[in-house]
Amino acid sequence: MLASAMSSLGHLYNTYCARYVPATEPLRTVVHAAAGAAIVYATVWVVSKVWSAVGAASKASNAAKRRAAQQKDTVYVFGFPYMKGQQFSMPVGKLIAFLQLHKIKYEYVPTQNGAAISDTERLPCIELNGKQYCDSKFIIEHLEKAFPQCAANFTPRQQSMANFFYNWTQVFFQHVYRSTWVDSQDIVASKFAEATGYPAFMINLLFLNATRKNVINMLNAVGQGDLTDEQYLQQFDEDLTAIEEYLSTNRFLVTEDRPSKVDCFVAPMLAPLVRTYGESLKHFRPFAHAAGSRVIRDYLERVEAHLGCKLMRDPAEKAEATKSKDE
Numbered sequence: 310m311l312a313s314a315m316s317s318l319g320h321l322y323n324t325y326c327a328r329y330v331p332a333t334e335p336l337r338t339v340v341h342a343a344a345g346a347a348i349v350y351a352t353v354w355v356v357s358k359v360w361s362a363v364g365a366a367s368k369a370s371n372a373a374k375r376r377a378a379q380q381k382d383t384v385y386v387f388g389f390p391y392m393k394g395q396q397f398s399m400p401v402g403k404l405i406a407f408l409q410l411h412k413i414k415y416e417y418v419p420t421q422n423g424a425a426i427s428d429t430e431r432l433p434c435i436e437l438n439g440k441q442y443c444d445s446k447f448i449i450e451h452l453e454k455a456f457p458q459c460a461a462n463f464t465p466r467q468q469s470m471a472n473f474f475y476n477w478t479q480v481f482f483q484h485v486y487r488s489t490w491v492d493s494q495d496i497v498a499s500k501f502a503e504a505t506g507y508p509a510f511m512i513n514l515l516f517l518n519a520t521r522k523n524v525i526n527m528l529n530a531v532g533q534g535d536l537t538d539e540q541y542l543q544q545f546d547e548d549l550t551a552i553e554e555y556l557s558t559n560r561f562l563v564t565e566d567r568p569s570k571v572d573c574f575v576a577p578m579l580a581p582l583v584r585t586y587g588e589s590l591k592h593f594r595p596f597a598h599a600a601g602s603r604v605i606r607d608y609l610e611r612v613e614a615h616l617g618c619k620l621m622r623d624p625a626e627k628a629e630a631t632k633s634k635d636e
């Protein structure tokens with residue numbers, strides 16, 4: 310059947326060529342080459358469309374099966390695996406801080422493959438009562454609606470400060486990404502190697518080389534890629550100094566006695582500077598600055614006292630430590 314279809318197509322092609330393709334060279338070869346390229350392009354296009362339709366259908370059917378097995382009112386958090394207790398994704402760390410702060414019941418589902426689960430292909434995402442929500446800020450806003458006892462109930466002034474601090478995190482994220490993934494790939498690779506036990510060259514090959522390119526594209530797209538090393542370090546340090554100055558006279562960012570979601574946005578961005586990378590990146594001014602700042606260290610500890618776990622670390626670690634002490 311396939312052979313007869315191919316032979317009919319071949320026959321059609323020959324008839325078409327005899328009628329329309331010039332008989333003289335080199336025009337004849339050029340037209341054949343162009344037709345061949347068009348056929349290859351069309352085939353690749355059709356195969357890629359079919360491939361992505363099959364992928365989308367299987368993603369949707371896996372999601373339906375997964376959600377059918379989930380429990381009502383439990384938040385399923387999809388995030389990157391903790392490696393020796395360490396979380397490397399700041400957006401995941403922000404969401405976990407919020408859940409811990411409000412003692413919301415959640416199940417952590419570690420995955421390396423955000424594309425297969427998340428609607429935006431990024432992590433974190435959550436599933437709650439049959440629906441998926443993506444992006445740490447919008448997930449937190451949804452949780453505030455789903456669990457009204459967690460709602461911030463900010464005054465208009467607090468809300469406006471919350472917006473400023475949130476935007477601060479968006480730029481700060483770019484600074485941290487440039488100095489780590491882009492400018493210190495070897496150091497990041499050695500941290501991942503330490504945390505996973507895989508050799509650094511494999512981590513570079515399978516993951517970091519591509520991630521570094523994505524980060525460079527992102528920095529270029531937002532206009533940060535044009536800054537010289539000195540300019541970006543200056544901006545980074547100014548942003549750090551701004552928050553440090555503010556925290557020198559305020560216990561938390563927009564509330565007084567206990568952290569709010571704003572601290573859940575900001576503190577996980579400061580923790581890696583002080584803890585994960587502090588020593589190894591101290592040749593970058595802002596890292597040395599953060600690691601040496603009493604104000605920032607005290608702030609992180611104040612926030613952690615309310616979360617019951619360390620920022621950017623697996624909360625189960627703390628529970629395990631307490632359990633073994635009790636035993």
Ligand SMILES: N[C@@H](CCC(=O)N[C@@H](CS)C(=O)NCC(=O)O)C(=O)O
Pocket residue numbers: 398399400423424430431432433443444445446
């Ligand atoms: N604005 C998003 C950012 C999420 C994001 O950038 N996630 C990264 C990791 S930090 C991601 O999933 N990248 C895709 C990948 O690594 O596969 C949020 O706050 O949730």
